[in-house]
Amino acid sequence: MKQPRMNRILAATFKGLEVADAKKPLLLFPTQEDFDKGVRMDPLHCGFANTVHRACGSTQAHFFKRYVYIDHPGDDGKRRVYRYCISKHVLNTIEAFDRGKKVKVSRAFVLRAPAPSETMQAQRAFNKTWQKGGTAKALKAEAKARTELRRSEREFEQATAIAKKIDATPVSPKAKEVQRRVTAAKTQLAKARDAVDVAIKRVKTLRKATYGTGHAKPRHLDLTVRSGTGAWLKSIASESVAQ
Numbered sequence: 001m002k003q004p005r006m007n008r009i010l011a012a013t014f015k016g017l018e019v020a021d022a023k024k025p026l027l028l029f030p031t032q033e034d035f036d037k038g039v040r041m042d043p044l045h046c047g048f049a050n051t052v053h054r055a056c057g058s059t060q061a062h063f064f065k066r067y068v069y070i071d072h073p074g075d076d077g078k079r080r081v082y083r084y085c086i087s088k089h090v091l092n093t094i095e096a097f098d099r100g101k102k103v104k105v106s107r108a109f110v111l112r113a114p115a116p117s118e119t120m121q122a123q124r125a126f127n128k129t130w131q132k133g134g135t136a137k138a139l140k141a142e143a144k145a146r147t148e149l150r151r152s153e154r155e156f157e158q159a160t161a162i163a164k165k166i167d168a169t170p171v172s173p174k175a176k177e178v179q180r181r182v183t184a185a186k187t188q189l190a191k192a193r194d195a196v197d198v199a200i201k202r203v204k205t206l207r208k209a210t211y212g213t214g215h216a217k218p219r220h221l222d223l224t225v226r227s228g229t230g231a232w233l234k235s236i237a238s239e240s241v242a243q
Contacts, residue, residue, distance in 0.1 A: 014060060014081045017071055021119045022082040026070070026111040028090075029055065035105060041098050043226060048094065048109070063094060065226045068111055084111035085118055094226070135206045142199035145192070152192040156185040 028051050035047030043049070043063045052061040052070050060081070062069040068084040086094075090109050097103050116122060130136055159182040166175045 013062075014069070014071065017079065017081045019069070019081045019083060019120070020074075022084045022111070022113040024113050026082075026084055028052065028109040028111065030105040030109065032105055035097060035103055038097065040100060041226075046094065047097055047103070047105070048090065063090075063226075065091065065094075067114075070111075083114065083120065085114050087112055098226070135203070138199070138203045138206050142196070142203050145195040145199040149189075149192040149196050152185065152189040156182070156189045159185045 028048065030047055030051040034050040034054065038047035038050055039045040044061065046063055048063050048068075049061040052058045052072075056070065056072040058071050060069070060071050063086070066086055068086055069081050070084065071079060071081045073079050074082070087110050090111065093103050093105075093109070114120075159178065163175075163178045163182050166172070166178060
């Protein structure tokens with residue numbers, strides 16, 4: 001499935017607020033109450049999100065695996081949604097919280113400002129390059145092959161259904177025409193299945209070469225609740241529009 005453009009999702013999610021990369025780190029001092037009221041597996045209402053709402057006066061705080069989006073006034077007094085990078089200590093605490101474990105909040109937690117290679121501009125440039133690479137083209141070819149397979153399956157089912165209705169007159173010109181259609185649909189279906197198999201093997205080969213193992217899941221395809229991908233943000237934006 002093609003993901004919607006992230007800038008449109010962010011615009012709908014944050015209700016028109018400008019989204020910018022943070023220029024300096026943000027220190028968080030959570031309390032036990034913040035985490036006691038937090039909701040597990042919820043990037044918008046976890047313990048850290050409660051901390052930000054309380055300390056920064058934020059209306060939205062989204063804590064994902066790699067990045068955090070928080071709205072608060074900048075040095076110029078203008079309210080924006082600032083994008084921070086998550087530290088290892090924060091990530092470990094989030095994962096423990098999501099698993100239902102007791103977390104310790106007796107120290108400060110740091111949200112990093114994105115490094116040059118982690119900024120939104122750098123990520124967009126990387127994605128454009130990735131789209132031109134072999135893995136992206138292989139994924140598109142796989143999607144196209146699967147679409148053709150579904151079309152071939154429908155054609156074969158329709159042809160077979162028609163053939164069953166005219167079995168009483170197997171020697172009629174119409175029956176022969178339908179039989180030819182069934183044969184052609186069956187041949188096309190076999191080719192479509194072969195094409196899907198080839199496309200799947202190609203994708204697996206490229207992913208194995210890129211990520212080191214055939215079982216590794218690329219980050220851009222990780223759709224877990226904390227991944228912060230377009231699928232999750234789109235659902236948030238849809239809820240905002242519905243309200």
